[in-house]
Amino acid sequence: MAEQNLSLPEPAFDYQRCLLACAAGDRRALRELYQQESARLLGVALRIAREPAVAEDIVHDAFVRIWTHAASFDPDRGSARGWIYSVTRHLALNFVRDGARQVPLDEQHDEALQASAQWQPVDFTAQAHSARIYHCLEQLEPARRDCILHAYVDGCTHAEIAQRMSTPLGTVKAWIKRSLAALRECMG
Amino acid sequence: MNNDQSNADELEQLAGEYVLGTLDAEQRDAVQQRLAYDGALRAAIDAWEQRLLELTALAPAQQPSRQLWQRIGRSLDNLAPRQAAPERSVNTSWWNLLPLWRGLAGAGLAASLVMAVALSSQTVTPPQTSYLVVLVAPQDRAPGWVIQASSPREVELIPLGQVTVPADKTLQFWTKGDDWQGPVSLGLVQPGEKISVPLDKLPPLEANQLFELTLENAGGSKTGKPTGPIQFIGRAVKVI
Numbered sequence: 001m002a003e004q005n006l007s008l009p010e011p012a013f014d015y016q017r018c019l020l021a022c023a024a025g026d027r028r029a030l031r032e033l034y035q036q037e038s039a040r041l042l043g044v045a046l047r048i049a050r051e052p053a054v055a056e057d058i059v060h061d062a063f064v065r066i067w068t069h070a071a072s073f074d075p076d077r078g079s080a081r082g083w084i085y086s087v088t089r090h091l092a093l094n095f096v097r098d099g100a101r102q103v104p105l106d107e108q109h110d111e112a113l114q115a116s117a118q119w120q121p122v123d124f125t126a127q128a129h130s131a132r133i134y135h136c137l138e139q140l141e142p143a144r145r146d147c148i149l150h151a152y153v154d155g156c157t158h159a160e161i162a163q164r165m166s167t168p169l170g171t172v173k174a175w176i177k178r179s180l181a182a183l184r185e186c187m188g
Numbered sequence: 189m190n191n192d193q194s195n196a197d198e199l200e201q202l203a204g205e206y207v208l209g210t211l212d213a214e215q216r217d218a219v220q221q222r223l224a225y226d227g228a229l230r231a232a233i234d235a236w237e238q239r240l241l242e243l244t245a246l247a248p249a250q251q252p253s254r255q256l257w258q259r260i261g262r263s264l265d266n267l268a269p270r271q272a273a274p275e276r277s278v279n280t281s282w283w284n285l286l287p288l289w290r291g292l293a294g295a296g297l298a299a300s301l302v303m304a305v306a307l308s309s310q311t312v313t314p315p316q317t318s319y320l321v322v323l324v325a326p327q328d329r330a331p332g333w334v335i336q337a338s339s340p341r342e343v344e345l346i347p348l349g350q351v352t353v354p355a356d357k358t359l360q361f362w363t364k365g366d367d368w369q370g371p372v373s374l375g376l377v378q379p380g381e382k383i384s385v386p387l388d389k390l391p392p393l394e395a396n397q398l399f400e401l402t403l404e405n406a407g408g409s410k411t412g413k414p415t416g417p418i419q420f421i422g423r424a425v426k427v428i
Contacts, residue, residue: 027264034257039249047247048209056256063260068267077234082241089209089244097213131242151208153246158210180204181197187239 015080022070030067033084038063041088048092048155058095062088096155136186143167144175148183151176203232207240319343320427321399323420332420335399340392343374343399344384351379351419353403359419360408364398365391376408377401397424 013036021029038059045062046055065087073083137145143165150156150164158176162169205211206219223230321335321343332351337343345361353359359379364371374385387393400421402414409415 027261030260030264031257034260038252038256040244040247042250042252043247044244046250052250055250056252059252060256060259060263064263064267067264077230078238079241082237085241085244086207086237093209094213094216097211097216131245133239133242148208149243149246151210152240152243155209157212161210176205176208176210177201180201180208183239184200184204 015084016073016075019066019070019073019080019083022067023073027067030063033066034063037081037084041085044085045088045092047153048089048096054095055092058092059088061091065091093155097157132187133183136183139186140179140182144179147172147175148179199229199232203229203236206233207236318427319393319395319397319424321397321422321424323399323401323422326418326421333401335422335424337393337424341388342384342386343393344382345377346382347380349380353379356406357403357416358406358408359401360404360414360416361385362398362400362402362414363387363390365394366396370413371398371400373408373412376404393424395424395426398422399424 015033015036018029018033022033041062042055042059045058046052049055049058062084066084069087073080078086137148140148146165147161150161156164158169158173161167161176162172165172167175202211202219206216211219219229219233223233319335319337319340321337322331323333323335324331331348333348334346335343336346351359359377361374361377361383362371363374372390374387375383377383398421400414401419402409403416403419404414405416
């Protein structure tokens with residue numbers, strides 16, 4: 001597990017070249033991207049969607065979208081690797097926000113209980129990440145940092161975070177608001 | 189200016205929460221629509237995407253099943269003729285275009301329109317089960333038509349704007365239930381015209397039932413199945 005968590009993309013992989021080739025209709029380039037990133041993207045989608053089959057659907061849709069929208073990638077707006085992660089995360093977030101998780105309240109409650117039993121929180125301290133965001137997150141109080149991680153990594157709503165952390169909803173919203181401002185200041 | 193500063197803070201906040209994922213469906217949809225024309229919001233979101241990107245490394249990688257790549261390949265095969273030419277080959281079955289349905293299921297806009305209509309209709313009619321479909325363009329998800337069904341036996345197709353169709357083409361209206369073999373024609377449609385279609389020869393309308401308008405040669409599809417490109421598409425949502 002730890003090795004998986006720590007695996008970082010090989011810097012030699014040229015994401016931008018792959019996207020350009022996808023835009024030109026070269027399916028081998030999509031295959032390269034798939035080999036390079038599908039396991040990590042599936043991991044990202046699974047944390048948010050929480051069901052393996054749904055997570056695979058999301059990664060499926062993400063690769064179709066990467067293929068059909070590769071031409072719209074604009075390197076001035078961010079990295080090619082970031083773009084494919086954003087495509088995947090937002091598909092996953094759209095999916096869970098658009099009612100996929102909106103099941104009756106008692107089921108939701110059971111599900112939440114089950115989920116809290118099965119789903120381990122991400123192990124922040126064990127991550128030896130050098131990225132600046134980790135440094136900035138460390139500056140936050142642990143509870144506020146957890147809010148950010150529950151939201152970004154697990155796709156939790158404000159209400160789900162409040163439930164997970166047994167903290168009033170208003171407090172969670174205020175923490176997130178202030179944490180975002182602090183992160184922006186820290187990261188520039 | 190204080191006002192400018194608070195507007196800028198608000199924009200940053202919205203962009204941050206969008207990327208973080210804490211906005212609800214309606215708010216996400218509003219942001220996604222604004223992205224098309226709001227450069228400042230786009231720039232703020234791009235910056236947040238970059239700031240938070242490395243947190244994706246916290247999600248443990250998962251090996252996809254062997255079938256996943258094959259599934260993607262099949263979907264691309266189905267997409268390819270659409271991209272190459274506006275005329276689709278007859279044997280391309282659009283109703284098997286998984287990404288299209290999945291993508292549309294994610295169209296939050298539809299949800300917010302449904303909400304708006306549901307709220308307004310509640311004030312005039314007693315509560316009863318009815319269905320609503322927002323038909324959107326597959327490329328940009330722009331809504332083009334609404335289908336309202338206050339009875340499961342009849343639907344009303346209402347244009348939201350003007351669409352143009354080449355002189356030698358026509359719009360054909362189709363529907364398909366989840367477990368039907370294929371789509372069934374509901375007839376030809378004039379652009380911009382509101383029509384009522386009885387469903388008396390079909391099973392009662394059900395949630396998730398698919399509707400769309402395809403572009404066919406004048407007179408409609410000769411095969412009884414859609415052969416032209418999809419112009420608008422959506423699924424039925426139950427409105428209580």
